[in-house]
Amino acid sequence: MGEFNVERVLVDTGSTVNILFWQTLEKMGVTLEQIKLEARTLTGYDGVAKASMGDVKLQVQAGGVTRKSKFVVIDAPPIYNAILGSPWIYSMQAVPSTYHLCVKFPAATGIYT
Template identity: 40%
Template sequence: MARLDNPSIRFSEEDAQCLHHPHDDAFVVSIRAGDYNMHRVLVDNGSLADILYYPAFQQMGIGRERLIPTNAPLVGFGGTRVYPLGIVTLSVTVGDYPRQITEDVVFLVVDCSSAYNAILRRPTLNAWKAVTSTYHLIVKFPTEYGVGEQCRN
């Protein structure tokens, strides 16, 4: 396959053909994290932390000994503090072969309830040179073989 050095990232109405508009849906995708296909991952351009919720961590069969301790709390709405159980680094893959990227992501593992298994944060998306569209519910990113994409679940 030919390599593309600097592909242009564009969105069109065709990208939104499977959606019912207007919508205000959360941008939720599936990713490959480690050896696990993870569903219900929130793409959050406003978050500064990659979060992995403890129930998903347990389902992945990762031992607690892989957690690196941390004592930096996350502060939520109303000043509520949540202390992570630790940090774990996982190899994350998004997109479909050959237009995919695989990068290590450092997740804070948090033991609290959520409708999601994980949250991908803005700095991670920036590191991937990803462009998100909440209208289209797609994230697109450059790869060696053109523009890759990850659509909503």
């Protein structure tokens, strides 16, 4: 993401937004000035509502395919560094399989898994 190799990323078919945690962005060197301030309320799987800090757009590269993706930034203790939701899945034309624990999408060299 951006110019960094971000690990511990969850591909979540149930998430309607892509999420980046503020701690991850800080490590990437992103400042508050680079975040478009737009508060919105997100409801997690546990039903707890959390206000976002804003939005940021970053290039996301996976398997040689790069897409610019919009992320909602939240300030919460992260389990993952990022959550890629349905906007990223659709932009990549990806097919995630929770059973096989993989994601397949078209790349220049064929289907990337």
